[in-house]
Amino acid sequence: MADSRQQVGRGASQTANVGKAAIFDLDGTLLDSMGIWQEIDRRFFARRQIDMPADYASAVASMQTGAIARYTIERFGLREEPQALVDEWNDDAQLLYATAVQPKPHALQYLASLKASGAKLAVATSLPPRLRQAALEHAQMTACFDHVCSVDDAQSIGKEEPTIYLLAARQLRVEPADCTVFEDLLVAVRSAHRAGMKAWAMYDESSAQDWPTIEAEADGAIYDFAQAPATL
Template sequence: MVSKAGLGNNTGKGVIFDLDGTLLDSMGIWQEIDKRFFARRGIEIPADYVSRVASMQTDAIAAYTISRFGLHDSITDIVDEWNEDAQEFYATVVKPKPYALDYVKELKRSGALLAVATSLPPRLRQAALQHAGLASYFDCVCSVDDAHSSGKEEPAIYLYAAHQLGLPKEACTVFEDILVAIKTVRSAGMKIWAVYDESSQQDWEEIKKIADGAISDFSQAPLQL
């Protein structure tokens, strides 16, 4: 349980959360989606595939997948196939990371403004937030598309989220789980906390060196921002 002691007043502060692998225990879902996708085509998933596509937008992942494996599918067909599988998982299976819901609730009570910055398209992120019980707590939910960005290797999504909250970037703390995104937030001059996810296990030591703080779950997250 997240401690309420010393929570303090976070009025005038913003907190920006990634979804997959950060607030949501959902990276396993994408592993299942990948398994379905490649099994249908009789292709074994390469060991480096997940890390290669981790920070890309969906269309870019589809284009990369077509090019790498010589597929004859169109980008639209592949994205539609992934979204159909994902809709099922996000609406019925996905759960918040341990203590994530408690932490979000306490931040909201403390006066912080809250945003989601994700690569997920609208119908998936809304299904996920609803199923996980998180939908009502955010002042802004945005994606890389809203920021006209190619992905989280660019800071546009985080700066856009801060702008939507009406706050300067210096007043915002970002929670992320993947190395490339953490590097991006750091380069943008924003405070960054790393959240452990099994999918980024191989990068965890480097992540801890870059981030302002690193947590294994949200019971360890800072109460005063």
């Protein structure tokens, strides 16, 4: 594992120039948020005295919140409304994102170097507005981005579709071919490619089982933003 990490990062620099634009996912990419969602899921299932399946987190990782609620209700036979689940998760997440979430290693430095290079930066996230705003403020990233958009803004079912990346490119006024996407999910890497963009993968434990495939399909793969590309 150590050798792989060294090879990925070889020649990288924090003085970066990624061309015209970079588009970043939040959960699992810029933010080390796996522990937060583990705690939210733990609280949710504990309240209902349900054992959480081992595959639940990976099954819902690429979905937007409304889709996760519908999936959860159907899978576990819950007699609840989707919005009630969304509200419960948001209430738990609001506190944790505002007080506990941390950036991935060297994320802030890398964003600063991109900004200094003149690159345009956007967020493309599945998080709802109040959570992404709380997270960006707590992680001190708010001023880094020219635009922030979500799958809801793109009227998309999730990152299985390239719609959100194309929306971010339009907001930045940059052609898709001039955009580089940073993501942690296999479906997101594939969608970024379908949008005509480069895709760099950030390792996250939530997608560890897909990591060999992600490494094979992404344009580059990193464990730390100190390894992120100096040029693309």
